[in-house]
Amino acid sequence: MTLIQARDLVDIQHAADARGIKLRHIMVYALPDHPLNHVFKEAIYRPGAKMWVHQDLAEIVLLAAERCWVEKQLRFVLLDCLRTVDAQARMAQTKIVQANPHWTTPGPGQLLSNPGEGAHPRAMAIDIMLEDAHGNALDMGTVFDHFTLDPSDNPAARDYPMPDHVQANRDLLNHYMLDAARTLGRDLWLLPSEWWDFRFKPEVYNAYAPLSDADLPDAMKMCS
Numbered sequence: 001m002t003l004i005q006a007r008d009l010v011d012i013q014h015a016a017d018a019r020g021i022k023l024r025h026i027m028v029y030a031l032p033d034h035p036l037n038h039v040f041k042e043a044i045y046r047p048g049a050k051m052w053v054h055q056d057l058a059e060i061v062l063l064a065a066e067r068c069w070v071e072k073q074l075r076f077v078l079l080d081c082l083r084t085v086d087a088q089a090r091m092a093q094t095k096i097v098q099a100n101p102h103w104t105t106p107g108p109g110q111l112l113s114n115p116g117e118g119a120h121p122r123a124m125a126i127d128i129m130l131e132d133a134h135g136n137a138l139d140m141g142t143v144f145d146h147f148t149l150d151p152s153d154n155p156a157a158r159d160y161p162m163p164d165h166v167q168a169n170r171d172l173l174n175h176y177m178l179d180a181a182r183t184l185g186r187d188l189w190l191l192p193s194e195w196w197d198f199r200f201k202p203e204v205y206n207a208y209a210p211l212s213d214a215d216l217p218d219a220m221k222m223c224s
Contacts, residue, residue, distance in 0.1 A: 001209040006217055009123055010058040012051050012078060021062055022069040025051045025078040028144070029087070039145040040094040044087050049222050052082040054123040056186065057200065061126060064180035068130070072172070077137070079127040079144055079196065083120035085212045086223040088113065102151050109151025111193060121210035125191070125199035130173055140173075141166040144196055157193050170195050 016023045028034045029044035053061065065076035083091075091097060091112060092104060102109035119125035130138040141163075146156040154160060162170070174190060177198050181188045187204075191197035199205065213221040 002207060003209045003215065004122060004211055006220055008055055009052040010055050012053045012058055012061065015058060016062060019062065021066045023065040023076040023078060027051065028079055039147055040091055040096060042094045044090050045222050046224065051078060052123055052220060053126060057124055057126060059184055060177065060180045060186060063183060064176040067180065068176045073133050074130050077129045077131050079129065081126045082123035082222060084222045085115045085121050085210050088115040088121060090223065100149065103147060111147050116210040119199040119205040122205045122208045124205040125197055127196045128173060128198060129196055130169065138169045139166050140169055140195055154193060156195055158190060158195055
């Protein structure tokens, strides 16, 4: 597998600011008590960690965010992207994940990839919500990282029946991400279990090796 190089990763906030694109990122997992539903309740990332996005995915996000702001006056809020193998291992050891083994057990109830698996350790999956110009989050039916305790009932799933206004908000976010991907000649996969997750398809990200902190320069490390 190909190893992603540091030069392939984009500091998404810096890139947006340089282009005058309205978005913001929140490193939710850097603070154990972050008010935005930090489900793990333990610090996963180190203080000062930045949000790194694979350059191919970054271009999609930046174009989608720009269009969404210009056309709807809605801002992208980015919640997570590169999640190194080290960070995945920390998540797997948190008390809440240990108490809910179905979250990491392959099958219909799996909500977290095991260390080294998935698109996040390749910086090829990004978690997004929307807010208005005043900073009010749009109603998406659940909070970010709503990890159901009952694998048979997951309101965060994309096919879960929702009120019309909630479905319209989800559809709007999907539209801007998918439309930007089409414009740039790329395909995105919308993770079925999470309305906030947008990623490249498995055949794309599985061609690359997962990143550990040891693969990154000190300034780009997520956990150490």
